[in-house]
Amino acid sequence: MKIQYDKPLRYLKPLIPEHFSDLENINWFSNCGKEIDFSSKHNLKRIESLKQSVELCNSIEWENFQLEKRNDLTSFLNRTRQNESTEWNTITVGIKNYLNNGIFKTAKEKLNQSDLPDSIFASLEWDILSYCQEVAYKKYNIPTFYSHLIPIYKNGHLPCGYEGEFPNGTILMY
Helix, strand or coil: CCCCCCCCCCCCCCCCHHHHHHHHCCCCCCCCCCCCCCCCCCEEEECCCHHHHHHHHCCHHHHHHHHHHHHHHHHHHHHHCHHHHCCHHHHHHHHHHHHHCCHHHHHHHHHHHCCCCHHHHHHHHHHHHHHHHHHHHHHHCCCCCHHHCHHHHHCCCCEEEEECCCCCCEEEEC
C-alpha cells in the first residue's frame, strides 16, 4: 500500500511505507501487565493494575501531556521551518489514511482480543500518528517524545502516563 497525499509536497519528501516498517510487526498489547523485560534510555514504571492503567490512559492529565508534546513539535516547526510546517496537514492526512488501512486495523483487532477496553484506542492512535509526524520531520532536529513510546508498544506494552518533569520523568506503562 502506498501513502497518498491530497496535493503535491513542495518542501518535504513524501513518506513511504518503509518509513513505518517498525510498526508493521508489533504484537500489540501482548505483554500488558507483565514485567518490563527491555531497556530504555527513559525511566519506565510498570503499572500492574488493568483498572489503574486504563484510568491513567484515559485521564485528562495524560491527554494534556500528549497534546503538550505534539505542540512542542508544531511550535518548533512554526518557529524554525515555516515552509515545511505548511505541509503539516497534507502529511498528516496522508499518513492517517495509510495507518487506518493497515496498522490501526491490526492494532484494533489485537485490542479487541485483549482485556483492554476500546477507550484506550484513541490514545494509541494519537501516539502512533504523532510518531509518524516525528518521522516526517526528523531531519530538522525536532523535539521528540513519541519515538520514545514506540519501543514500549514494540515490546507489547501500553504507555499510559508520565510522572515528573519531561524529559527527566518516568513513562508509565501497562
